[in-house]
Amino acid sequence: MLYVDKYRPKALEQFELHSDVAQNLQKLVVNGDCPHTLFYGPAGAGKKTLILALLREIYGAGVEKLKVECKPWKIQLPSRVLELEFTTVSSAYHVEMNPSDVGNNDRYVVQEIIKEMAKSRPIGADGQQGFKVLVLNEVDRLSKEAQHSLRRTMEKYSAACRLVLACNNVSKVIEPVRSRCLCIRVAAPSVDSIAQQLQHVAGREKLCLPPALAQRLAAGCDRNLRRALLSLEACRVQQYPFREDQQVAEPDWELYIKEIAADVLGEQSPKRLFQVRGKLYELLVNCIPPEVVLRKLALALMPKLDDELRHSTAEDAAFYEHRLQEGSKAIFHLEAFLARFMSNYKQYIINLGF
Incomplete structure (x- = not known):
């Protein structure tokens, strides 16, 4: 078992890094008050661990008896039948899913599937456990239509269901959803x-x-x-035993992004852009999030640039990161960012007289 899972805190009282947050959650459960909650913070800060500990505090050890299902769903639309398939992790008391996995169809997941799940209570539920919990990951990646549909579900089925939302960037969650949740910031550890x-x-x-x-x-x-x-x-x-000067290996995908940055800086031409497109596709098919690819690309390019180009590159990265959220094909926006950068960089080199 990986260290990251083997030593994950199981209960709220075991938390050392976020002990203040864990204590406040424990008080909520003890007082019988469990509102919709929104956990937000950077990746690897401990949001998922806190959510699992909260569920265990509410329902006991039963939430650890998990079942992973990849179910097909048929949603009747006015003009056609939409067939979707996505994975859920569930126990007798909660269901965990990632609605953004289905892309632009996420609003139908919220409008139909989540609504259907929210109607039913857990079997044998009583007292403060008379509701089930839906855990939705990456809420900040949901479309605006899906988030507005989520607001309606939160209002209508709050007696039978509580929503626990998790996201990295709370500014991408619409205000009506945020206002209906207890927002809990999970800061990155020092x-x-x-x-x-x-x-x-x-x-x-x-x-x-x-x-x-x-x-x-x-x-x-x-x-x-x-x-x-x-x-x-x-x-x-x-290597073991460890050495103080032992080299820490970087992830392969980060080295690959640095290779792409070096390719772009080495030559600015349609041929090189075509070659880079294949490398971007390879990153995406290996499930590296496009937002992470764009950010790492910008960071890899920055050290090789003058102040004038750094400003325009950061501005372009922000522009295409926003486009990435609104569009449907990530490759278009990643390639457009690199094409814009190559154009700016080549013009800058020409102006310098090289």
Whole structure:
């Protein structure tokens, strides 16, 4: 079992990094008050772990008896029958899903499937457990139509169902949804806190982790605890006993993005853009989120640019990141960003007289 799952806190009282948030959630459950909640914060901060601990606090160990289903759904539309298939993880008390997986059809998932699930109570429910919980991940990636439909579901079926939402960027969630939830910010852990957690996990695994290596792992994970633990495990597989100067391997997809940035800086031509398109496709088919690809591309390009180009590149990245949220084909917007950058960079080089 991966370290990131093996040492995940199971109960709210076990939390060290977000002890204040865990205590407040515990008070809510004890008082019998469990409103719709929205957990927001960066990736790897602990949102999912807090949600699972909250469910265990409400329902007990029964929420850990999970069933993974990939079910086909048929939704009757006025002009046709829409067939969708997506994966849900469920117990007798809750259902977890990611509606944004179906792309532009997410509003039908919210309008029909989630509404159908919200109507029913858990079997044998009584007292404060007389409701089921729907956990929706990546709510910030839902279309505006789906979010407006979600607002109606939250109002109409609140007696039988509670929604627990999770997102990275709360500004992409519409205000009517935010106002109906208890918003809980899950901050990214500090570098020192991550280093302490790495030492704790290494101690539990009976590994001798040099403090200098722990600090480098913590500093290189972008304050993402999940990534830090995976890096620790990769270092363990690569070499043990650890050395203080041991190299921390970067993920292959990050090296691939740096390779794309080097290709774009090396030559600005339609031929090179066509070659880069294939590499972008390869990242997307390996399930790297397009928003992450765009951000990492911009960050990889920045160190090689002058101040004048950095400003325009950051502006273009923000523009196409917004387009990415509104559009349906991620490859169009990623390629458009690189085409715009190549045009600006080549013009800049020509103006310099090279």
